[in-house]
Amino acid sequence: MTSFVIVGAGLGVATAAGKLRDEGFDGDVVLIGAEPTPPYERPPLSKEYLRGESDHHLVRPPEWYEENRVDARFGVRAERVNLTDRVVELEGGERVAFDQVVIATGARNRRLEIPGVELPGVHDLRFAPDADAIREAARKGSKAVIVGMGFIGAEVAASLRQLGLDVTVVEFFGTPLERVLGPVLGGAIEALHRDHGVEMVFRDGAERFDGDGRFEALVTKEGRRIEGDFAVVGVGVEPVTDVAGDGVPVDNGIPVDAKLRTSADGVWAIGDVARHDHPVFGPIRVEHFDNAMKMGEHVATNLLGADAVFDDAHWFWSDQYDANMQMAGFATEWDDMVVRGSIEDRSFSAFLLKDGRLLSTFSMDRKFDVRRSMPLIASKGHPDRAQLADPEFDLRQLHPSKEESG
Amino acid sequence: MAEWTTVGSAGAVGSGELQSFGVQERQVAVANVDGDLHAFDDVCTHQQCSLAEGDLDGTIVECPCHGSQFDVTSGEAVQGPATDPVDVFEVREQDGELQVLLTEE
Numbered sequence: 326m327t328s329f330v331i332v333g334a335g336l337g338v339a340t341a342a343g344k345l346r347d348e349g350f351d352g353d354v355v356l357i358g359a360e361p362t363p364p365y366e367r368p369p370l371s372k373e374y375l376r377g378e379s380d381h382h383l384v385r386p387p388e389w390y391e392e393n394r395v396d397a398r399f400g401v402r403a404e405r406v407n408l409t410d411r412v413v414e415l416e417g418g419e420r421v422a423f424d425q426v427v428i429a430t431g432a433r434n435r436r437l438e439i440p441g442v443e444l445p446g447v448h449d450l451r452f453a454p455d456a457d458a459i460r461e462a463a464r465k466g467s468k469a470v471i472v473g474m475g476f477i478g479a480e481v482a483a484s485l486r487q488l489g490l491d492v493t494v495v496e497f498f499g500t501p502l503e504r505v506l507g508p509v510l511g512g513a514i515e516a517l518h519r520d521h522g523v524e525m526v527f528r529d530g531a532e533r534f535d536g537d538g539r540f541e542a543l544v545t546k547e548g549r550r551i552e553g554d555f556a557v558v559g560v561g562v563e564p565v566t567d568v569a570g571d572g573v574p575v576d577n578g579i580p581v582d583a584k585l586r587t588s589a590d591g592v593w594a595i596g597d598v599a600r601h602d603h604p605v606f607g608p609i610r611v612e613h614f615d616n617a618m619k620m621g622e623h624v625a626t627n628l629l630g631a632d633a634v635f636d637d638a639h640w641f642w643s644d645q646y647d648a649n650m651q652m653a654g655f656a657t658e659w660d661d662m663v664v665r666g667s668i669e670d671r672s673f674s675a676f677l678l679k680d681g682r683l684l685s686t687f688s689m690d691r692k693f694d695v696r697r698s699m700p701l702i703a704s705k706g707h708p709d710r711a712q713l714a715d716p717e718f719d720l721r722q723l724h725p726s727k728e729e730s731g
Numbered sequence: 732m733a734e735w736t737t738v739g740s741a742g743a744v745g746s747g748e749l750q751s752f753g754v755q756e757r758q759v760a761v762a763n764v765d766g767d768l769h770a771f772d773d774v775c776t777h778q779q780c781s782l783a784e785g786d787l788d789g790t791i792v793e794c795p796c797h798g799s800q801f802d803v804t805s806g807e808a809v810q811g812p813a814t815d816p817v818d819v820f821e822v823r824e825q826d827g828e829l830q831v832l833l834t835e836e
Contacts, residue, residue, distance in 0.1 A: 618811055642796065649796050692795035696795075
């Protein structure tokens with residue numbers, strides 16, 4: 326009987342397994358995940374879950390796996406994909422044979438290699454127990470210090486402010502999310518947090534964590550000493566590629582072609598760990614919910630022979646306070662930015678263009694534009710600036726299927 | 732006892748359109764798919780956003796906040812993050828009025 330093995334325990338693993346059964350695949354499906362729990366959704370961990378407003382949400386109910394004859398081995402670490410014997414080697418020595426294997430091991434938090442990082446009271450956030458620990462620290466404390474103001478740092482800052490704590494953030498760049506969004510859009514997020522009372526220190530970094538037996542203060546590279554009851558570090562992630570390396574190449578993640586295949590026969594990779602050769606953006610590694618979900622479904626149909634290119638234009642959201650932000654596409658540099666709405670009023674969409682081509686759209690509290698712009702991004706469209714800037718113009722009119730030829 | 736509630740006039744929701752109406756204590760969205768009306772709970776089961784503020788593509792409505800998709804004919808969640816369905820209700824146009832039937836749970 327054909328056997329598909331999926332290594333990992335995140336969202337993409339659950340959606341891939343589900344899609345295989347939805348598509349009528351009758352063979353063996355084995356999931357091997359290092360986390361002890363079935364796949365759950367991570368976005369709430371920095372938001373509703375951290376604030377104690379919701380429980381964490383399993384992607385599929387625990388009984389689903391057995392009911393669907395999915396051999397789910399959670400809490401078991403896979404050590405290596407062995408291409409010679411075509412087995413996945415598990416810690417403890419067990420070997421699980423596969424016809425095809427999907428690597429979906431995700432990412433782990435980048436760790437600050439500085440003194441004091443091991444002190445109790447210095448947290449990071451990736452798993453539900455991390456969120457539990459931060460929530461408990463927030464319950465006991467009144468002042469938090471956050472290192473890094475990417476999406477995790479910004480969302481945790483917002484949640485902790487919403488819980489009533491004093492929050493100070495230290496960020497290496499000149500605004501929050503500057504590396505992703507540039508200084509203008511980053512400035513809009515800075516203003517949002519300033520209005521909610523977050524103290525922000527930019528162009529500075531963590532030098533060491535001080536404390537007698539537990540965290541008491543962050544000392545920065547510029548010599549500031551910022552005291553707090555606990556600290557949260559959010560300085561990015563790195564792909565978990567430990568199972569690869571033996572015939573499965575590694576290069577900032579696991580490189581896969583447009584169809585999610587690695588260069589090794591019958592070995593695929595999806596989600597945060599996959600460096601995907603995207604037909605629109607080129608090689609890109611994406612660390613967001615929507616991508617993991619869609620790649621999970623996509624790889625399932627490709628395992629069954631669909632042979633299809635993954636060309637999703639990429640989309641994600643971030644909720645901070647009552648602001649809903651969304652972003653689609655991918656841009657590392659752009660030479661033009663068209664704004665629809667008002668950045669000052671924090672209700673806008675920003676279209677990032679290069680040589681007239683739309684690469685990416687970011688919005689704050691304008692719920693339509695980003696998703697409506699995705700077909701345009703996917704088709705490498707060159708939209709009219711005036712139409713982009715016009716709040717009344719419905720971007721769906723520019724969808725490729727609706728464009729006039731010529 | 733369930734009763735038909737008038738929420739607007741017949742034709743209030745044009746083909747391909749979505750609109751939200753207050754019905755008793757709830758918000759109900761009405762979608763018009765090529766002339767067929769479908770009514771459903773206007774509260775996304777993921778994070779409570781208004782689905783009527785989203786886009787309708789065929790029978791699929793997409794949540795404007797986080798991208799969940801529901802089939803308006805069944806209420807089923809066809810794409811996450813939402814996994815639970817939305818309630819669906821009967822809807823009709825009668826005597827020049829648009830009416831929704833809220834069924835008691």
